[in-house]
Amino acid sequence: AQRVTQPEKLLSVFKGAPVELKCNYSYSGSPELFWYVQYSRQRLQLLLRHISRESIKGFTADLNKGETSFHLKKPFAQEEDSAMYYCALRAGAQKLVFGQGTRLTINP
Amino acid sequence: GAVVSQHPSRVICKSGTSVKIECRSLDFQATTMFWYRQFPKKSLMLMATSNEGSKATYEQGVEKDKFLINHASLTLSTLTVTSAHPEDSSFYICSAITSGDSYNEQFFGPGTRLTVL
Numbered sequence: 569a570q571r572v573t574q575p576e577k578l579l580s581v582f583k584g585a586p587v588e589l590k591c592n593y594s595y596s597g598s599p600e601l602f603w604y605v606q607y608s609r610q611r612l613q614l615l616l617r618h619i620s621r622e623s624i625k626g627f628t629a630d631l632n633k634g635e636t637s638f639h640l641k642k643p644f645a646q647e648e649d650s651a652m653y654y655c656a657l658r659a660g661a662q663k664l665v666f667g668q669g670t671r672l673t674i675n676p
Numbered sequence: 677g678a679v680v681s682q683h684p685s686r687v688i689c690k691s692g693t694s695v696k697i698e699c700r701s702l703d704f705q706a707t708t709m710f711w712y713r714q715f716p717k718k719s720l721m722l723m724a725t726s727n728e729g730s731k732a733t734y735e736q737g738v739e740k741d742k743f744l745i746n747h748a749s750l751t752l753s754t755l756t757v758t759s760a761h762p763e764d765s766s767f768y769i770c771s772a773i774t775s776g777d778s779y780n781e782q783f784f785g786p787g788t789r790l791t792v793l
Contacts, residue, residue, distance in 0.1 A: 577717075611680075612720075612769070612784040654719065662708055662773060662780055668719040 570595050570659040574667035581645050582675045589640040589670045591629075591655030600658040601638040603629055604666075607651045615640075615653070625649070645674045678704045680772050682785035689760055690793055697755045697788045699770030705750035706772035710782065711743075714767040726753045760792045 571594040581587055593599055603615040616624045618631040618638060629640045638655060655667040679702040689695050699709055708727050712720040724745050726732040732745035742764075744756040753772075757764050767789050771782040 611786045612771075614781055617781075658780075662710075662782075663722060663725065664710075664782060665722070666719045 570657055570665045572655050572657050572665050572667035574653075574655055574670050576670045577668065578671050578673070580673040580675060583647055584644050587640075587642045587645045587649065587672065587674075589653050589655075589672065591638045591640065591667055593636050593638065593655075593657050595636075595657055595659060597659075599631070599633075599636075599638075601629075601631055602656045602658070602664070603627070603638075603640050604654040604656055605651050606654070612654070647674045647676060650674045678702075678772070678774060678783040680706075680770065680783045680785040682768075682770055682788050684788060685786060686789045686791075688791045688793065691761050692759055694756055694758045695760055695790060697757075697768055697770075697790070699753045699755070699772070699785055701751045701772045701774070701783075704772075704774045706753070706774060707750065708773045709747055709753040710771045710773075711745060711753075711755050712769045712771070714769060714787070720769060723755075757790065760790070762792045765790055765792045 573592045601618045604612050605615040606612045627642045631638050650673050652669050654669045656664045659665050681700045683698045711723045714720050723738045724732045724734045726745050726747040728747045728750050734740045747753040767787050769787040771784045773780050
């Protein structure tokens, strides 16, 4: 069965500190992973996808198949990074399976 | 990016009534739309996948007679919660995919808050 686990419901760090949001997955096929972000009072939007190997807003995420992880990292957190972050796995052609989400709070 | 709208944004209804939620792709044709349900402080749970002109595919445990989905055009999908009960109260979110995107990126609507009294 496909499953995405985000072990931290809440994460709080100070501005300028490094951030790591953890994501682990379970999937028998070749995984395609994403991070979505939801800022306060806004809709869910794509932050980054692993196949693009890109950095968006200073965030990066590397797929580690050995550890079945796709942790989201940023070296220096900014206050505007405060949001809800969801890790998602594409299972099949289009279907997405979401983790439970991590609420990130950046303290000034 | 592509824009998806939902209407209404918030609805309150009495138990036993039916409620229709619309999901529209505003500037693109959506070959596939998805309906999710989000409980408070929980993740998004996929309810069904809707393809234009065909029957929706429901996830396990989702009652298709309870949650009627119609995808009559390439820009509109509707979710009707029939004979709603308080346990149906939730946040319903739709998303859409355009056939022209090789990444099959899902664009999300703002969600509809349903409260059943």
